[in-house]
Amino acid sequence: xxxxxxxxxxxxxxxxxxxxxxxxxxxxxxxxxxxxxxxxxxxxxxxxxxxxxxxxxxxxxxxxxxxxxxxxxxxxxxxxxxxxxxxxxxxxxxxxxxxxxxxxxxxxxxxxxxxxxxxxxxxxxxxxxxxxxxxxxxxxxxxxxxxxxxxxxxxxxxxxxxxxxxxxxxxxxxxxxxxxxxxxxxxxxxxxxxxxxxxxxxxxxxxxxxxxxxxxxxxxxxxxxxxxxxxxxxxxxxxxxxxxxxxxxxxxxxxxxxxxxxxxxxxxxxxxxxxxxxxxxxxxxxxxxxxxxxxxxxxxxxxxxxxxxxxxxxxxxxxxxxxx
Amino acid sequence: xxxxxxxxxxxxxxxxxxxxxxxxxxxxxxxxxxxxxxxxxxxxxxxxxxxxxxxxxxxxxxxxxxxxxxxxxxxxxxxxxxxxxxxxxxxxxxxxxxxxxxxxxxxxxxxxxxxxxxxxxxxxxxxxxxxxxxxxxxxxxxxxxxxxxxxxxxxxxxxxxxxxxxxxxxxxxxxxxxxxxxxxxxxxxxxxxxxxxxxxxxxxxxxxxxxxxxxxxxxxxxxxxxxxxxxxxxxxxxxxxxxxxxxxxxxxxxxxxxxxxxxxxxxxxxxxxxxxxxxxxxxxxxxxxxxxxx
Numbered sequence: 001x002x003x004x005x006x007x008x009x010x011x012x013x014x015x016x017x018x019x020x021x022x023x024x025x026x027x028x029x030x031x032x033x034x035x036x037x038x039x040x041x042x043x044x045x046x047x048x049x050x051x052x053x054x055x056x057x058x059x060x061x062x063x064x065x066x067x068x069x070x071x072x073x074x075x076x077x078x079x080x081x082x083x084x085x086x087x088x089x090x091x092x093x094x095x096x097x098x099x100x101x102x103x104x105x106x107x108x109x110x111x112x113x114x115x116x117x118x119x120x121x122x123x124x125x126x127x128x129x130x131x132x133x134x135x136x137x138x139x140x141x142x143x144x145x146x147x148x149x150x151x152x153x154x155x156x157x158x159x160x161x162x163x164x165x166x167x168x169x170x171x172x173x174x175x176x177x178x179x180x181x182x183x184x185x186x187x188x189x190x191x192x193x194x195x196x197x198x199x200x201x202x203x204x205x206x207x208x209x210x211x212x213x214x215x216x217x218x219x220x221x222x223x224x225x226x227x228x229x230x231x232x233x234x235x236x237x238x239x240x241x242x243x244x245x246x247x248x249x250x251x252x253x254x255x256x257x258x259x260x261x262x263x264x265x266x267x268x269x270x271x272x273x274x275x276x277x278x279x280x281x282x283x284x285x286x287x288x289x290x291x292x293x294x295x296x297x298x299x300x301x302x303x304x305x306x307x308x309x310x311x312x313x314x315x316x317x318x319x320x321x322x323x324x
Numbered sequence: 325x326x327x328x329x330x331x332x333x334x335x336x337x338x339x340x341x342x343x344x345x346x347x348x349x350x351x352x353x354x355x356x357x358x359x360x361x362x363x364x365x366x367x368x369x370x371x372x373x374x375x376x377x378x379x380x381x382x383x384x385x386x387x388x389x390x391x392x393x394x395x396x397x398x399x400x401x402x403x404x405x406x407x408x409x410x411x412x413x414x415x416x417x418x419x420x421x422x423x424x425x426x427x428x429x430x431x432x433x434x435x436x437x438x439x440x441x442x443x444x445x446x447x448x449x450x451x452x453x454x455x456x457x458x459x460x461x462x463x464x465x466x467x468x469x470x471x472x473x474x475x476x477x478x479x480x481x482x483x484x485x486x487x488x489x490x491x492x493x494x495x496x497x498x499x500x501x502x503x504x505x506x507x508x509x510x511x512x513x514x515x516x517x518x519x520x521x522x523x524x525x526x527x528x529x530x531x532x533x534x535x536x537x538x539x540x541x542x543x544x545x546x547x548x549x550x551x552x553x554x555x556x557x558x559x560x561x562x563x564x565x566x567x568x569x570x571x572x573x574x575x576x577x578x579x580x581x582x583x584x585x586x587x588x589x590x591x592x593x594x595x596x597x598x599x600x601x602x603x604x605x606x607x608x609x610x611x612x613x614x615x616x617x618x
Contacts, residue, residue, distance in 0.1 A: 073519065074499040089497050165524045169539040209532050212540065213372050214524035215409075215484035219498050226485070235376035249532035256374035257381065266336040266368040275531055287569055291341065294608050296569070298340045307364040311435040312385070319384035319431045322377060 005033050006087065012045060012053070013097040015104045023101065026050070032083050039067050039078035042096070042108070055108035062222065065157030069108050070097045075159035075220035099162035115158050118174040121200065122182040127193035144189045151184035151230055153223050160217035160227045172206040176217035176227035179208065183230035186237060198243040201234060208234050209249035239322045251275045254324045261316040264306025269297060328455055329359040331393040331443070333411065335404035336368050337561040341569075344605025345561050348590035349403050349448065351603045355594070356456060356464060360401070365392045369410040371562075372481075372528060383424070384431045386414035391432065393443040400445040403590075405481035405560035408447045408492075415445060416488055446492035447482050449559045449589055453503050454494045458510040466598035468512025472555065472614075474592065475516040475548035476504035477567070479560030480524050498522060504557060504589070511596035518551040520544035527562040530570075535577060541566045542578035549584055554614055559589040568610050585613045 008030060015023035028049055032041065039057060046053045056066040060079045067078035072090040086094055096108070103110040130138065160176040161167055167175040182201060186194045201207040208231055217227035235253070237243075244250045252275040259267045259274070273281045291297050298304070306312055338346040353360045366389040368374075370382040389411065393400035402408040418425040419441045429438055446454075452461065483489055483498045490496070496503055501522050505515035523544050526537030545567060548556055558564050567574075568586040575582045586609070587595075594604040601607070606615055 072499065089500050165526075165540055166529070166536055169543075170533065170536045173536075204532050210529055210536065212524050212526055212536065213528040214480040216480075216524070218485040224487075228485075232376060236379055239377055247532070249529075252531055253373045253377040256368065256370055257378060260368050260370075260374070260385065264367040265339060266371070268336065268340050272531070286572065290610050291569060294610055295343060296341045296608055296610075304339050306367050311365075311388070311437075312367050314435055315384055315388060315431060316381065318434055319381045319428075320378055321380045324377070 002034065005031050006084065006092065008032050008083070008087065009093045010041065010045070011093065011095045012107075013095075013101060013104070014053075014107055015101075016107075017105050023104065025095075034082075034084050036083050037079055038069070038071060038076055038081050038083060038086070038096070041083055042067075042069075042078055054106040063155060065155035068099055068157040068159050068162075068222070070099055070162075071095065073097075075099070075163045075222075077157055077159065077222035080222050099158055112158060115161050115175075115177065118161075118178045119156070119181060121174055122178045122185075122197055123193055124178070124181040124185065126185060126188060126191055128190045129192065138190060140189060147187040147189075148184055149187065149230065149233070150223075150225055151180050151187065154180050154184070154225055155223060157222060159220040159222055163216040163220035165214055165216060166210055166212045170205070170210060173210045174201075174206055176211075176231065179211075179234060180225060180227045180230045183233055186234065194237075195241060195243060198234070198238055198241060202238065202243065202245050204247055204249060208238070209247075236322075239324065244324070248275050248280070257316060257320065261313055263303055264309050264312045265304060267298075267300070267303050270300065327357060327359060328451070329361070329398060330401040330451060331363050331396050331398040332360040333363050333366050333389060333393070333400050333402050333407055333445075335402065335407040335561070336371075337565065338403055342561040342564060342588065342608070344591060344608040345403060345564070345588045347603060347605040348588055348594050348599075351599050352590045352593045352597060355597050355599060356461065358451075358456065361396055361398065363389065363392050363400070365389075369407045371406050372410060375410065380427070380431075382410070383414050383417065384428050386411050387418060387428050387439040388432060388435075388437060390415060390443055390445070391437045391439055393445075394440055398443065399451075400443055401448045401451050402445060403448050403559075404562065405447065405479040406562055408445065409481035409488075411445045412488055412492060415441065416491075444492065447559060449482065449503055449507070450493050450496075452507070452593075458506060461507070461593065462510040465511055465596045467596055469508075469592070469596050470512045472513045473516050473553050474508045474513045475518055475551065475553035475556045476501075476508060476521055477525070477544065477548070477556050477558040477563055477586075478504060478522050479558055479563045482559060483522060504559065507589075507593070508557065511593065513596075516548060516551050516553045518547045518553070520547040525563040525566040527566045530566065534573065537566065538570065538574045538577035541570065542574045542580075542582055545574065545582045545584060546578060546580060549582070553584065555585040555587060557587045557589055557592045561588065564588055571611055583611065583613060585609060585611045585615055
């Protein structure tokens with residue numbers, strides 16, 4: 001018979017920006033039943049243990065995105081995640097923390113202004129010339145609607161944004177949620193601002209080229225929207241609409257095709273030169289010297305090639321769909 | 325048990341900037357009695373960057389690599405997390421979308437190949453864990469890495485996205501991975517508990533944003549060091565290139581010396597199996613602290 005209840009220990013992040021200098025953790029033991037969600041636990045902490053405990057909540061149906069927190073560092077939409085399932089991963093001590101402890105106002109409530117400011121930067125709305133008194137509907141075909149790839153299901157909970165390590169260390173990077181929104185409108189056949197958004201997103205430091213490809217956003221999204229997949233689509237759209245700039249990140253992506261056609265496998269050294277340029281490549285000398293001394297550099301004359309290279313060359317020619 | 329046999333997709337770095345990875349992989353496979361057939365025909369997987377430029381080309385090239393494993397009738401093993409991700413993603417998309425598969429096969433037919441979807445792809449780490457078994461590896465240990473604190477660094481592309489990776493990584497949880505830590509213990513070492521073990525090293529923005537890359541690697545490495553790690557181990561050569569080769573830049577960025585040896589997974593196994601350090605290519609590692617090579 002399955003276990004119906006468990007006695008669990010919750011370590012709960014507590015902080016009041018107005019009165020506390022440092023945050024602290026309350027330890028609360030509770031009997032939890034198998035159907036209880038993290039939101040039920042937070043409600044019980046407030047109702048049964050400490051009425052001053054603060055957290056955001058609203059719809060209780062996974063739609064409003066208010067109650068997103070972290071449990072043992074795992075982004076969690078509190079009204080969706082079952083407590084027993086978390087116990088299965090982390091054991092019987094669960095740590096409840098806000099999405100970003102550095103931005104805490106009070107307990108689980110954080111200042112999300114950085115999230116919304118970045119969201120604003122991608123013009124996250126439909127920009128279209130629509131007649132004031134239309135005489136017929138603006139019908140979007142099923143095929144065209146599918147291109148949005150469910151990006152319109154984003155509930156703006158911030159789970160992906162506060163899980164993104166690039167956001168964590170790079171204040172400029174606009175992050176996976178804003179990029180998912182950008183795709184939602186850039187894939188919309190009615191929208192007229194596609195080029196505008198793509199131009200904004202080409203800037204190094206803030207745009208699509210600063211995604212570190214860790215897939216934390218895909219793992220975190222409670223609606224399983226695969227934000228990194230949308231970032232990839234924005235990359236592909238950049239080339240399709242010929243909006244790419246001539247910078248190190250773009251040359252790096254394009255350089256793979258060039259190098260694969262030449263050797264099958266990648267010529268790592270040449271790729272760096274191709275991406276950085278003959279002058280820019282010089283800045284890599286400090287790490288190239290120890291690499292050379294430890295037998296980690298392959299010179300062009302020793303560059304290994306894939307077997308059946310002719311096959312690869314032919315495929316690069318016939319399967320390429322993008323011109324640069 | 326029947327002798328395990330795999331098609332080895334080496335990826336590019338193992339043939340260039342991390343020769344020690346290929347050497348140590350072949351050395352431990354030989355010692356453990358695992359047969360690896362090298363896929364010399366394979367091309368680069370695109371490393372998640374070609375995928376940003378030309379989707380159809382990257383699918384076709386990855387499908388071609390899989391064709392050669394299929395021809396041998398073998399499971400493909402990878403020794404690079406990013407090769408694993410891109411190959412598994414290609415396989416997943418083609419196996420679930422007959423129309424897309426037909427389009428790719430149209431291209432492959434022109435060079436006399438056909439992608440069928442008959443070969444699985446898994447990282448060597450999970451071949452050791454799920455097919456070979458850590459019990460058997462523990463029995464083969466002659467030189468336990470006793471009293472050494474090893475911090476496992478998993479690398480993103482073996483554990484995320486889990487809905488894809490769980491098909492080949494034994495259901496590893498992306499928020500609490502255990503496979504590498506359990507291997508450290510099987511080899512006689514102490515597995516270091518630290519928060520950053522499943523975090524990103526920043527490799528993929530190293531050229532356009534070295535500051536991001538150095539901050540990410542630095543945070544993880546200092547976390548390992550502050551939790552008393554004597555060395556780190558990773559199944560991914562891209563993480564290795566970041567964390568072994570770039571320690572100078574990382575230290576400068578984080579304002580603290582980051583000075584720790586980072587082993588490739590098969591190097592660590594090889595040490596415990598008593599394989600000669602030269603065969604494991606330990607002399608190729610830039611930071612050799614605690615490796616006692618002299």
